[in-house]
Amino acid sequence: MKRAGTAMVVAGLAVVGLVGCDSGEPTSKGATTTAEPVLWNPCTEISDAALSEAGVDPATEEKGVAGVPQSGWEICGWGGPNYSITVYTTNKLVDEFEQKPGNVDFRDVTIAGRTGREFKVTGASKDLGCDVVFPANQGVVQLQIFNSALKTGLDDPCTYLERVGEVLVPIFPS
Template structure:
């Protein structure tokens, strides 16, 4: 699998008013790792979801600054997000609470919950990467009872997902 890379400065040449070449440069945004194309159907099945239910973006709409992919399972949905943001930015966002260190798939991460009605149904885990962050989000189906908590499901799904993430 190919991990996203940060694109460095692009250097080119333009002409000044005298027609002589002048060096120019511009910085490009980081190229984000795309979970929809980089995580295999086999891994999605092992994470407890159905690859045929794949949805890119939110409702199929791309979100600027993010690569997102969601799959449905029998008891929960699995979403994987990729962004150039940092773990510290997530920790400072109001409504994101209960941060704690975790290790999943042999990789250090930061688990958190989102305040509100879905707090007991959802669990998120962030993993720092060169490009920024890769995030797992598990959302349990509200209509089901007697199922594993979302953080336990995130840990189990993460055991197979995390090794596919960029470093």
């Protein structure tokens, strides 16, 4: 789905600034390694039934950002008639999202009984998207909604995020 792919590219741009580099730990041969954590994978852990209930088509699944894996992240997105959703996991912390330039309008939210930090990303698509990050043992789980730019009269994306979150957040790792 073209719309979901576009949203994934825009979403990926928001992620790129947080991607880490080398761990800096020397190996036995003197080189450094990038030890990546084992992250919860939304593509394999969220059922088709849950995705359908969340208002997106499981067949539109797209891994990574525009199909490209991102080091230090598990990313999966799906499209629907009114919005697309993307779920990210990383070992980053909520504070890192709050300190990233371009992430604005943070507020505390509780979705499906779980406390998170909702925010927007500045730019031309600011009014189309809404994100929330939830602390997890591995770092964070992020849920992102992007309204279709081709439709008018849609609810605020943060309203959709709350509805979708009621379905998906109970599946997320703690």
